[in-house]
Amino acid sequence: MRHIISILLENESGALSRVAGLFSARAYNIESLTVAPTEDPSLSRMTLVTSGSAEIIEQITKQLNKLVDVVKLNDLNVSQLQHIEREMMLIKVKAPVSARDEIMRLSGIFRGNIIDVTDDAYTVELTGTSDKLNAFIASFDCDSILETVRSGVMGISRGSSALHL
Amino acid sequence: MELSGAEIIAQFLEDEGVEYLFGYPGGAVLHIYDALLRADSVKHILVRHEQAAAHAADGYARSTGKTGVALVTSGPGMTNAVTGIATAYLDSIPLVVLTGQVPTGVIGSDAFQEVDSVGISRPCVKHNFLVNDVKDLAETLKKAFYVASTGRPGPVVVDIPKDVTDPNIKIPYTHLSSIEMRSYNPVTKGHPFQIKKALELMLRAKKPVFYTGGGVVLSNASSSLRSLVRQLGFPITSTLMGLGAYPSSDEQFLGMLGMHGTYEANMAMHDTDVLIAVGARFDDRVTGHLEKFCPTAKIIHIDIDPSSISKTVKVHIPIVGDVDDVLTTMLEMLKDSEDKVEQSKCDQELKDWWKQIKQWRKKNCLRYNKKTKTIKPQYVIEKLHEITEGDAYITSDVGQHQMFAAQYYGFDKPRRWINSGGLGTMGFGLPAAMGVQLAHLDKTVACVTGEGSIQMNIQELATCMQYQLPIKIINLNNRYLGMVRQWQEFFYEGRYAMSYMDSIPDFVKLAESYGHVGMKIDQTSDVEDALKEAFAMKDKLVFMDFITNREENVYPMISAGKGHHEMELAPDSELV
DSSP, X not given: OEEEEEEEEEOOTTHHHHHHHHHHHTTOOOXXXXXXXXXXXXXXXXXXXXXXXXXXXXXXXXXXXXXXTEEEEEETTTSSSOEEEEEEEEEEEEOOHHHHHHHHHHXXXXXXXXXXXXXXXXXXXXXXXXXXXXXXXXXXXXXXXXXXEEOOOEEEESSSOOOOO | OXXXXXXXHHHHHHHTTOOEEEEOOOGGGHHHHHHHTTOTTSEEEEOSSHHHHHHHHHHHHHXXXXXXXXXXXXXXXXXXXXXXXXXXXXXXXXXXXXXXXXXXXXXXXXXXXXXXXXXXXXGGSSEEEEOOSGGGHHHHHHHHHHHHHSSSOOEEEEEEEGGXXXXXXXXXXXXXXXXXXXXXXXXXXXXXXXXXXXXHHHHHOSSEEEEEOHHHHHTTOHHHHHHHHHHHTOOEEEOGGGTTSSOTTSTTEEEEOSTTOOHHHHHHHHHOSEEEEESOOOOHHHHOSGGGSSTTOEEEEEESOGGGTTSSSOOSEEEESOHHHHHHHHHHHHHHTHHHXXXXXXXXXXXXXXXHHHHHHTTOTTOOOOOOSSBOHHHHHHHHHHHTTTOSEEEEOSSHHHHHHHHHSOOOSTTOEEOOOSSOOTTOHHHHHHHHHHHTTTSOEEEEEETTGGGGSTTHHHHHHHTTOOOEEEEEEOSBOHHHHHHHHHHSTTOOOSOBOSSOOOHHHHHHHTTOEEEEEOSHHHHHHHHHHHHHOTTSOEEEEEEBOTTOOOOSBOOTTXXXXXXXXXXXXXXX
């Protein structure tokens, strides 16, 4: 099963490689991983998407907790609370005059923003669940996509409960 | 007080009460070595290879419970130490390894003797640090010692660039008496509810067995374990790493379990209904085939590391906490249920269980033919036990001799059996013995080894001479890489690929060339006298080269894919 694990870790050089190294050394899956400093610059927030059996997920969270740089973590899929997940994508598509209306219409339907326009290409910014981003990609034919870049999933729990110190 | 980085390291080690620093100098650590000359209370032991520095610090740590400390230079100094660091990691030994690094300004430029020490060591340390600024040095060192020695212990590497130790840059220094880390708070107290639940299950058990491991030794829980096991009257078996935590001469002790464990221990594991795992991690050498492991047991697991629990074997009652703390709590709770304890002890079912165990014991699975002219390795170990009165510190290397030592020495005290269990590092025994001997100058220390393993760190004979370490080396020389040969005999139809060592040195001459005493013993009838003679030489290292039976096998044995009940005993022809 797919799990989203939110991790608060020390914003120190090497912290990311400890997490990545743990996953490769123990042959765990990483589907996506995103990390950036928080409002407290000494801490980074990482969202990691992985998958595996219940036993493997349990080991993953235990092993992550064991890393000295990990301050706190939360498996968003096992906590009692519901969560929200978002991913952001920038997608650059070919934009010949004949296709521009359709691109703009699709962007509108998916609540995307066109953030760069040139003679031959449009770049759309889109935020949502991974499924939504996949659906947006699927609505173009492969040849018309020049480039995609995705942030990886970020997750947060609903309500006032929060992963903080 | 204003100190340079190098002086801070020297002063810190003194302030931390470090007795011995095992190391080898080199370019990146020269400032540190210069400062160490003035650190009177820290004795530096100059090894002959950095791997030995880590192993010696490790042996010191295992035999004392204190943190072992090593110092090596950058690049090859650090990479040589990696095997020693990994050895400590797999057996959860508290170690702080200080590694020199090229100056911060040239890190990443493939400078002379530069390697990414933090990157290389990352998968085999509990934690590591790169010190970028001399201002962080004292605090980082304090953190390193704290992390290494608390929770589930382990090695910590501190990588120190040369410019951080610059003698010309001085900063104020004070020794921190303690440190807190927001991201590191090991749990020590077990949950009382879980402990109670476990105890209730234990008191209802019909066929209970304790299965104890290295965690009991690490947690100094030997005495609480003894009290608990004796009060309950349950049988107990130990892993390789836990030997000595419970006295092996005690009636309730079933011997070691696992791949080369005793018949009674493994059969008890297979039939038990309540398994009490204490500071053990269900290693594959212990469990055998997982699907056949303890098929009828409810399992209680006490461990300080949550990730050890239900890692390979599903546990019914987990207790996360320091082993000694949990066992002590259990003992206190037992006081309140004394009636139940008495009841459980008199219980017919427990009596029947012991009756069954005694039946298994009758197999006498460790017997061997003592009447051969060629020396049986088992016999040497039994005699070693006799002559040292079972009270020596025994280090070992890895292979058949290690198993013979574990099976036949009969450890009655914790921290007396020093071996590389998890990583299985050949070459561990001699340098580890140096650390043990230094920690216990007036005690008997013997290194049980083989002609394969001993050659992996034979250069340390020079270190032993320099520091006058009177280690007794028991070399069980069968002219084969014995364990490899045994597997080739069993599983490769006797094709002995590369397990024969041609051109084995004359160990007597070799020992003598280093200034030690060498002895060669090749007949059973000479073993006892030779051992007596060697151990009488209190102030000398004696290298005893025992020419043993070539194709001796370690029995009992559980082959790959087999369960505990499917173990093989020595064929009758060998037992006579």
